[in-house]
Amino acid sequence: MSRRVVRQSKFRHVFGQAMKADQCYEDIRVSKVTWDSSFCAVNPKFVAIIVESGGGGAFLVLQLAKTGRVDKNHPLVCGHTAPVLDIDWCPHNDNVVASGSEDCTVMVWQIPDHVALRSITDPIVVLEGHSKRVGIISWHPTARNILLSAGSDNMIIIWNVGTGEPLITLDDLHSDLIYNVCWNRNGSLICTTCKDKKVRVIDPREQRIIAKNFDEPIALQEMDTSNGVLLPFYDPDTNIVYLCGKGDSSIRYFEITDEAPFVHYISTFSSKEPQRGMGFMTKRGLDVSRCEIARFFKLHERKCEPITMTVPRKSDLFQDDLYPDTQGPEAALDPEEWMSGKNADPILISLKDGYIPPKNRELKFAKKNILDNKPPLGPRRSYSTCESNFSRVTMEELMDEIKSLKVIVQSQERRITELENKLSKFTNGTA
Structure with missing residues (x-):
């Protein structure tokens, strides 16, 4: 008799589990805009969700620990004049988030640690350069203040958020609507998918395509799913790909290896209700004491439900094999270094003692570099700069001063x- 050989993998028994009702975020009017982004972005401090809003576009920002029912009058982040289509937290500052909108603009926002008393309506900077709606936003993984945006004008713009200026404009590499854009690990290349059914690997600084022919895939996986859009999330620490179908009710996950057949199906997490969007927590925000290797934030019609992915282990000790050093919050490069052609891998941190997010870093900025933490040069300050900084002083500091x-x-x-x-x-x- 032949015995079936089972592939050995520490992730073979990873299982998903939805959080209890008191750990969800209830009474949220999730956006009904027909767009293919995830509608949700999370980091170790906040969860941000694109919501329905009259008279413009808005998204909701909640403190991660403030679960339960959300007050209907909870302040919003609202400055766009048309619906918000995509949002993304800055990987180097947990209090900074960017948004793209149908109004053809990109806005960058400062979110205070304390609960805002009224809606945030003044962005740090407004980036204008697209002629049609902006549906894709993505921060550079290793360079400070570098932000990518892609619009329905088939154009990609890479910005220096610190100066509000476009660094690179890619306006002739795509002949049709851009579906998605992502950076590689060190931010030297971008990969795009397009309505013309082509995948392009692009060197943005040289403004040229370096690979486009993907006729022969190294692996092919049939998906038993509807025609809805698949939202892929890749974890480089575990080499696991999670596929979440928008409008589907499942999360399928696969392990990627260097040897054939390269893609190994692990399991599927299924629930009763379909997801309208999905947020994916950075590794810094996970609970290592519970052997949690991933956490999703599933959007329903009226709530956001966290889902944890866990490796079953009996030991209470830190599991080094599950948590290699991971990407930390510090940038490895300045914008000028990246533009000059320099590359750098992410600066890694250990999660052995857990991760505690730093307090809100106030943006005391000079005109040249908006997201820098350095104070303005020279003693002179304009009234508008002082007013902008004053509006961001934390409530605790105000109380101490009083x-x-x-x-x-x-x-x-x-x-x-x-x-x-x-x-x-x-x-x-x-x-």
Whole structure:
């Protein structure tokens, strides 16, 4: 008798599990715009969701730990004049998010750590250069302040967000609508899919296609799914690809290896309700004590439901084989270095002791570099810069300042009273 040989893999028994109801985000009016983006972006601090909004476009930002029912009057991020189509958190600053819209603009926003008391309507910068709607937003993985946008004008623009200027414009490499764009790991190349049914690998700095013929795939996987759009998420630390069908109710995941047959089906997580969008947590935001290797944020019609992917292990010790050093929040390059042709891999961090997100980094910026943390050069500041910085001061800092001012006022009142008493003695001739 022949025995079936089972492929050995530490991820063979990965299983998905939906969070309980009290760990979901309820009463959210998820956007009904017919666009193929994920409609959700998450990081270790926040979950952002594109929502229905009258009179323009908006998205909702919630603190990750603030689960439960969302107040119907919860502040929004709203500055676009048409629906928001895509959002993406900056990998080098957890308080900065970018959005693309049907109004043909890209906006970059600063999100405070505390709960905003009113809607955020003033972006850090508005990037204008597309002639049609902007449906794809993607930050550079290793270079600070570099942002890519792609629009229905078949054009890709790479921006220096720090100066608000376009660095590279790719306007003649695609003959039809661009479906998706992604960076490689060190940000030296981009890969695009297009309505003309071609996949292109592009060197953006040389502005040329370096690979386009993909007639013979190295692996072919039949998918039992509807005609909805597949949202792929790849984890370079585990070499696992997750495929989430928009309008589907399943997450299928596969392990990628260097040897044939290259693609190995692991399992499928299924639920009853279809997903309208999906957010994918960066590795820094996972719970390593529970052997969690991935977490999704599934959008329903009125809620966002976290789904965890876990490797079953009995030990409570840190599992080094599941968590190699992963990409941290520090940028490896400045925009000028990247534009000069320099490449750098992500700066890695260990998750052995867990990850605690840093506090909000205030944007004290000079005109030249908006997202830099360095203070402006020279003593002079324009009123608009001061006003912009003041509006971003945290609530805690304001309360501390009010308390200190109150102490000063009280001490001055006591001193004034003492002086008045002394003065009255002089005027009455008693001194």
